[in-house]
Amino acid sequence: MLTMKDIVREGHESLRIKATKVNLPATEEEKELLTKMLQFIKNSQDEEMIEKYDLRSGVGLAAPQLGISKRMIAVHFSDHNERLYSYGLFNPRIISHSVEQTYLPGGEGCLSVDRDVPGIVPRYARITVKATTLEGEDIKLRLKGYAAVVFQHEIDHLNGVMFYDHIDKNDPMTPPDNAVSVD
Numbered sequence: 001m002l003t004m005k006d007i008v009r010e011g012h013e014s015l016r017i018k019a020t021k022v023n024l025p026a027t028e029e030e031k032e033l034l035t036k037m038l039q040f041i042k043n044s045q046d047e048e049m050i051e052k053y054d055l056r057s058g059v060g061l062a063a064p065q066l067g068i069s070k071r072m073i074a075v076h077f078s079d080h081n082e083r084l085y086s087y088g089l090f091n092p093r094i095i096s097h098s099v100e101q102t103y104l105p106g107g108e109g110c111l112s113v114d115r116d117v118p119g120i121v122p123r124y125a126r127i128t129v130k131a132t133t134l135e136g137e138d139i140k141l142r143l144k145g146y147a148a149v150v151f152q153h154e155i156d157h158l159n160g161v162m163f164y165d166h167i168d169k170n171d172p173m174t175p176p177d178n179a180v181s182v183d
């Protein structure tokens with residue numbers, strides 16, 4: 001099983017390069033890795049597993065955070081309407097997005113960042129994502145609010161972008177003008 005020792009931290013090259021598309025159908029090895037990524041995220045939300053393996057909780061994980069520069073992400077969380085998003089995805093990409101922006105009022109964190117970085121992280125308020133699931137089906141997801149934020153954070157990792165790259169250095173705590181906060 002994956003634990004925190006498998007997660008690379010700031011300074012590791014894989015967090016700052018563009019990850020490589022996965023040739024589909026994925027190999028058994030790639031499917032096994034994505035399965036382990038999804039299991040890690042679920043474990044990181046289980047009190048006993050957190051205690052036993054000293055896990056930091058996360059709602060998503062991208063393969064570059066394991067030092068593997070492949071376009072693979074896992075997410076497991078419920079949004080504010082209690083809709084569960086639990087996916088292992090190959091080659092996720094944003095095919096369209098709103099002009100309007102959103103943000104988490106408390107800012108963001110990252111399992112690859114062992115420090116607090118305060119500040120508003122502007123995100124597109126609504127995005128449409130296409131990807132191929134662990135099971136091999138092509139899906140299209142229309143996301144808004146918290147789900148839109150999580151998916152953008154993960155897809156950023158595939159492009160060598162960290163959440164704090166989006167924080168305004170001169171005015172970190174002021175939300176952008178055309179932004180609505182995630183409730």
Ligand SMILES: OCN(O)CCCc1ccccc1
Nearest residue numbers: 058060108109110111150153
């Ligand atoms: O890349 C995954 N990650 O580092 C875990 C935390 C993910 C995350 C945290 C705050 C807002 C959106 C997503």
Ligand code: NI
Nearest residue numbers: 109110111112
């Ligand atoms: Ni992250």
